[in-house]
Amino acid sequence: MRGFHQLLSFFLLGTTLSLGSPSTHSFKNRETIVAPRGWTRQTVAPADHIISLRIGLHQRNFDLLEKHLYEVSDPTHSRYGEHLSKEEVEDLVAPHSNSLSAVDEWLSEFNLKEDDIARSPAKDWVVLTIPVSLAEKMLNTKYYVWKHGKTGNELVRTTSYSLPSHLDSHIEVVQPTTMFGQFKPAKSMISILETVDTAVNTAISKVAQIITGGNSNLTVDASCNTTITVTCLQQIYNAVGYVPSNSTKNSIGITGYLEQFANIEDLQTFYVAQVPAAVNSSFKFESVAGGINDQSLTKAGSEANLDVQFAFGVAYPIPGTFWSTAGRPPFSADVRTLTNTNEPYGDWLDHVLGLPDPPHSISTSYGDDEQTVPKDYAKRVCAGLAQLGVRGVSVIFSSGDYGVGDGNSDPATQECITNDGLNNTRFIPAFPASCPYVTSVGGTEHIPEVAVSRFYSGGGFSSYFPRPPYQEIAVGGFLSTLPKGLYEGLFNRCGIPDVAAQGDRYRIRYRGRDVSIGGTSASSPAFTGFVALLNDARISVNKRPLGFLNPLLYTAGIAGLNDITSGSNPGCGTNGFNATTGWDPVTGLGTPNFKQLKEIVTSPFLLL
Ligand SMILES: *[C@@H]1O[C@H](CO)[C@@H](O)[C@H](O)[C@H]1NC(C)=O
Ligand SMILES: *[C@@H]1O[C@H](CO)[C@@H](O)[C@H](O)[C@H]1NC(C)=O
Ligand SMILES: *[C@@H]1O[C@H](CO)[C@@H](O)[C@H](O)[C@H]1NC(C)=O
Ligand SMILES: *[C@@H]1O[C@H](CO)[C@@H](O)[C@H](O)[C@H]1NC(C)=O
Ligand SMILES: *[C@@H]1O[C@H](CO)[C@@H](O)[C@H](O)[C@H]1NC(C)=O
Ligand SMILES: *[C@@H]1O[C@H](CO)[C@@H](O)[C@H](O)[C@H]1NC(C)=O
Numbered sequence: 148m149r150g151f152h153q154l155l156s157f158f159l160l161g162t163t164l165s166l167g168s169p170s171t172h173s174f175k176n177r178e179t180i181v182a183p184r185g186w187t188r189q190t191v192a193p194a195d196h197i198i199s200l201r202i203g204l205h206q207r208n209f210d211l212l213e214k215h216l217y218e219v220s221d222p223t224h225s226r227y228g229e230h231l232s233k234e235e236v237e238d239l240v241a242p243h244s245n246s247l248s249a250v251d252e253w254l255s256e257f258n259l260k261e262d263d264i265a266r267s268p269a270k271d272w273v274v275l276t277i278p279v280s281l282a283e284k285m286l287n288t289k290y291y292v293w294k295h296g297k298t299g300n301e302l303v304r305t306t307s308y309s310l311p312s313h314l315d316s317h318i319e320v321v322q323p324t325t326m327f328g329q330f331k332p333a334k335s336m337i338s339i340l341e342t343v344d345t346a347v348n349t350a351i352s353k354v355a356q357i358i359t360g361g362n363s364n365l366t367v368d369a370s371c372n373t374t375i376t377v378t379c380l381q382q383i384y385n386a387v388g389y390v391p392s393n394s395t396k397n398s399i400g401i402t403g404y405l406e407q408f409a410n411i412e413d414l415q416t417f418y419v420a421q422v423p424a425a426v427n428s429s430f431k432f433e434s435v436a437g438g439i440n441d442q443s444l445t446k447a448g449s450e451a452n453l454d455v456q457f458a459f460g461v462a463y464p465i466p467g468t469f470w471s472t473a474g475r476p477p478f479s480a481d482v483r484t485l486t487n488t489n490e491p492y493g494d495w496l497d498h499v500l501g502l503p504d505p506p507h508s509i510s511t512s513y514g515d516d517e518q519t520v521p522k523d524y525a526k527r528v529c530a531g532l533a534q535l536g537v538r539g540v541s542v543i544f545s546s547g548d549y550g551v552g553d554g555n556s557d558p559a560t561q562e563c564i565t566n567d568g569l570n571n572t573r574f575i576p577a578f579p580a581s582c583p584y585v586t587s588v589g590g591t592e593h594i595p596e597v598a599v600s601r602f603y604s605g606g607g608f609s610s611y612f613p614r615p616p617y618q619e620i621a622v623g624g625f626l627s628t629l630p631k632g633l634y635e636g637l638f639n640r641c642g643i644p645d646v647a648a649q650g651d652r653y654r655i656r657y658r659g660r661d662v663s664i665g666g667t668s669a670s671s672p673a674f675t676g677f678v679a680l681l682n683d684a685r686i687s688v689n690k691r692p693l694g695f696l697n698p699l700l701y702t703a704g705i706a707g708l709n710d711i712t713s714g715s716n717p718g719c720g721t722n723g724f725n726a727t728t729g730w731d732p733v734t735g736l737g738t739p740n741f742k743q744l745k746e747i748v749t750s751p752f753l754l755l
Pocket of ligand 4: 570
């Protein structure tokens with residue numbers, strides 16, 4: 148951001164600036180909230196504290212973009228696979244020129260020039276790096292330092308903000324204002340980590356087992372019931388013997404946040420043990436918003452290592468990318484530097500939407516409790532994920548851990564209470580898993596597969612997003628099996644997850660040790676590895692990559708998924724939901740049968 152230093156000198160060194168006459172505007176309140184549970188107000192925010200303010204301009208044609216998304220992702224539609232270009236997508240979400248000029252005029256009242264601001268590729272986001280005192284004038288508000296009782300985390304936030312009335316229709320959201328997210332791995336993170344005996348590791352017994360639950364009989368090593376390796380996933384998901392092409396057209400991406408670094412030395416040791424052909428291969432590293440790539444072994448992240456080892460291990464030799472998006476340092480009142488405490492998807496989306504050729508499949512194992520992400524902002528992040536889908540990217544997220552509750556491992560302190568001041572008890576789904584334009588992946592375990600039981604598969608229904616059309620039949624079918632009146636009021640919304648994959652006892656390499664690890668954190672990269680292989684099969688017969696998967700999965704894809712019908716996802720003091728025949732909010736439609744899915748997605752008889 149070129150203007151950053153300029154602004155610092157103006158404001159921090161006390162140079163007086165003419166701030167125009169913003170007081171002549173009449174303001175319209177945009178949002179007023181009760182501070183979410185657990186947060187207490189401390190002092191007023193220091194006037195010279197620098198924040199990174201993201202202003203979301205109204206996207207002119209998002210409805211049309213959504214229509215394109217559903218058409219090009221629907222295997223029965225004549226436009227299936229006709230993904231849009233970067234330019235076509237940007238044209239659809241670009242703000243109206245009136246919105247751009249109204250906002251520019253407003254910014255110029257505060258002497259903010261083009262050099263002082265950053266814009267997303269479609270110009271639908273404006274990012275200002277400014278002192279709190281200026282944000283307060285622009286938004287007619289007062290920021291405070293807030294502290295979370297349990298974690299001690301501090302944030303600079305407000306509970307209410309306004310915009311000049313004439314900008315009301317031009318701006319959809321401004322953050323950070325009212326977003327009190329807990330910027331830590333609330334969900335979908337490593338749930339267990341135990342050093343395992345490497346001697347046991349090598350003593351894999353080759354006892355043939357029969358999988359039931361799918362449409363085929365498969366031979367699986369007996370050890371896979373207690374230790375998941377890349378070979379186990381190939382066996383369980385019927386991909387043994389598939390040799391990916393050497394196409395450089397295909398690619399797979401893994402996101403990393405919260406200073407999770409993917410260690411290359413660990414990856415090599417993992418490959419020696421589990422994917423010998425991949426030894427000496429690595430991934431491409433991309434930094435987002437200053438994210439770093441610390442390769443010291445002691446800085447390896449368990450989540451990052453799990454994600455790259457299994458996604459890239461399953462997909463080898465498909466080229467992999469790992470993004471490190473800068474973490475959010477805790478607010479520190481005495482440090483006059485930028486503290487970007489925004490929820491990080493915005494920065495990552497700006498980066499990846501700016502790429503001419505983003506990877507065809509992308510896995511993310513991070514999330515927030517949906518209710519801690521303000522709805523306006525969640526909708527915009529979700530709209531950004533739709534933009535990737537319509538360009539032909541399969542966007543895949545873990546569904547979260549610990550069942551229908553929040554992502555807290557301790558059931559005694561699991562909070563299932565609404566943040567809106569009313570303190571209602573409610574299930575707490577994870578975001579972005581709840582976004583209807585992504586594929587969310589729940590967890591299973593064992594052979595035959597059942598819903599994962601140690602941390603429980605995140606699942607349920609969004610409180611923000613309506614049920615998408617592709618879920619009508621599947622989710623409707625599940626709801627008809629629920630006892631009458633149970634969990635009333637939850638059911639008009641988007642169901643989570645869409646699919647599932649093994650989610651416990653993964654053998655990974657971490658800081659020079661073999662460890663066992665679990666959570667839907669593992670399910671998403673594993674599932675994404677097989678999606679990359681399906682794209683490989685399609686590219687080999689000159690078909691387009693799969694892109695947004697759900698309209699396919701809920702129709703022709705069902706025949707290529709193993710329905711999981713046993714287990715549940717308790718939480719919030721309830722028994723949660725049961726895995727059932729057909730879709731359920733524990734394991735979705737089920738786990739992949741690669742060879743069947745491959746037949747489906749390469750069939751010359753389907754429009755696909
Ligand atoms: C699976 O194997 C069993 C026992 O050999 C056999 O009866 C059954 O027909 C097979 N099922 C399929 C789908 O091949
Ligand atoms: C894949 O392609 C690269 C470059 O085109 C080549 O160097 C390599 O040997 C190929 N590998 C296989 C397994 O065909
Ligand atoms: C990997 O690289 C090392 C060092 O260059 C080499 O000794 C080894 O043979 C390579 N292994 C494979 C499987 O390519
Ligand atoms: C909700 O809970 C908070 C924190 O325990 C409490 O301060 C507040 O009064 C409660 N509100 C209602 C409506 O019960
Ligand atoms: C795998 O382990 C589970 C749980 O202990 C058990 O119920 C199941 O029978 C085992 N599967 C096989 C094939 O041994
Ligand atoms: C789950 O199954 C149990 C046992 O069959 C049943 O008692 C319970 O009502 C079911 N729960 C739901 C949410 O369907």
